[in-house]
Amino acid sequence: MIDIDGIDHQILRALSRDATQSASALGRRFGLSQPATWRRIKRLQDAGIIAGRKLDLDKEKLGFGVTVFLGVKLATKGRVSLEDFERAVSAIPEVQTVEHVLGMYDYRLRVTARDIADFERVLRRRIMTLPGAGDVEANVLLTEERRPGPLGGG
Amino acid sequence: MLDDLDRRILRNMQGDPDMSIPDLADHLGLTTSRLSRRIDKLRETGVLRGQQAVIDWRALGFAVEVSLRITLDKTQTRAFDEFIDAAREIAEVIEIQTFLGRVDVRLSVIARDMAHYQDIYRSQILTLPHINDIEALMHVARIKADESLPI
Numbered sequence: 547m548i549d550i551d552g553i554d555h556q557i558l559r560a561l562s563r564d565a566t567q568s569a570s571a572l573g574r575r576f577g578l579s580q581p582a583t584w585r586r587i588k589r590l591q592d593a594g595i596i597a598g599r600k601l602d603l604d605k606e607k608l609g610f611g612v613t614v615f616l617g618v619k620l621a622t623k624g625r626v627s628l629e630d631f632e633r634a635v636s637a638i639p640e641v642q643t644v645e646h647v648l649g650m651y652d653y654r655l656r657v658t659a660r661d662i663a664d665f666e667r668v669l670r671r672r673i674m675t676l677p678g679a680g681d682v683e684a685n686v687l688l689t690e691e692r693r694p695g696p697l698g699g700g
Numbered sequence: 701m702l703d704d705l706d707r708r709i710l711r712n713m714q715g716d717p718d719m720s721i722p723d724l725a726d727h728l729g730l731t732t733s734r735l736s737r738r739i740d741k742l743r744e745t746g747v748l749r750g751q752q753a754v755i756d757w758r759a760l761g762f763a764v765e766v767s768l769r770i771t772l773d774k775t776q777t778r779a780f781d782e783f784i785d786a787a788r789e790i791a792e793v794i795e796i797q798t799f800l801g802r803v804d805v806r807l808s809v810i811a812r813d814m815a816h817y818q819d820i821y822r823s824q825i826l827t828l829p830h831i832n833d834i835e836a837l838m839h840v841a842r843i844k845a846d847e848s849l850p851i
Contacts, residue, residue: 547761561753565717597756599717602749603710603849608702610849615799615806617837632843639850647767649837654767658849685801695757695810696791 548593553578555697557586558595562694565599605658612659613687616673617651619680626678634676640668651683702747709738710748711851717751757794762810764817765839768825769803771832779830780804790824803835 553576560572573583590596605613618635620626628646635644635655643656657673659665673679705728712724719727725735742748757765772779780798787793787807795808809825811817825834 550760558753558755562755563752565751565753594756594759597754597759599751599753600847601710601714601717602752603714604747604749605849607745607747608710608849608851615797636844641844642847642849643845644843645767646840646843647837648840650835651837653843654837656847683802685799685803685806688798688800690795690797691788693788693794693796695755695794696762 548589548595550595552698554586554590557583558590559694559697561587561596609660610658611661612665613690614657614659614665615685615687616655616657616669617681617683617685618653618655618673618676619650619682620652620678621680622678631676631678635673638668638672640672651681706738706742706747707851709735710742713739713748714846714848714851757810761812762792763813764811766809766811766817767837767839768807768809769835769837770805770807771802772804773830773832774804776830782829783831786828790820792820792824 556576557572560567560575569584569587570580572578572587573580576583578586587596605611620628620631631653632644632646635641635653640657640659641655642658643654645654646652647654655673657665657668659668669682669684673682708728709724712719712727721735721739722732725732728735730738739748770783772783776782783805784796784798787796787805790809792809792811793807794810795806797806798804799806807825809817809820811820
């Protein structure tokens, strides 16, 4: 673990809102030189704290009107290979995230679809036919909000 | 409206957000200025809203991630608003989602370790207003996380 101070926190907060900001623009905001800011960003990247960047796309404008979270329980634990299930579920293009969890379900999936009919198609043809898939619970996403997380005040 | 080229551009940017504009133009067989104009247009129409850094909370020392699936007391008309306003005040809550289904709200909570999680759960989560029931899913591993859209 590397030492992280308040300025690193502010840089992380700023970049998690807008990753296109230049080191010199960020530096001006936090009273640092461009090279000093760049070194801090590089250090956060090297430590894996900044894991990469992602595009923020308007999914509705791209025609993806429905997001559903599925809790999936494996039917016959011990007899299905987790790797087979994970490989098959990750290959479905509409499945955006796959999380292995402990609790009422074994996996939590985020599925995107054009509309409810399209979602039903994905569910029936692709999810229900996965090796080992048992109980499935669906919750339709209404709103979502990412929070800055524990990155100090400001 | 988006055409095939717009979709190809977005697909490639989504697949490799770190690629520079000249490299991407090269890859797509476009001139840099033509690609830039297309990207500007995608920004103007609001399809491409921006780019965000992805923080790996584990690498920052938050080893525990728990998904709390919450049902609220819907006899209280302001239950959703009041619950969400209060949940926003908890620094360790990194995601708030609302649903149509068996679950009303889901909170993603991170903590340094189980003792830290227990502390947040007891002193901050359980004191949130209008909770009817809570189920916890403990996060084990992230198998797929890119959140790509099948453009």
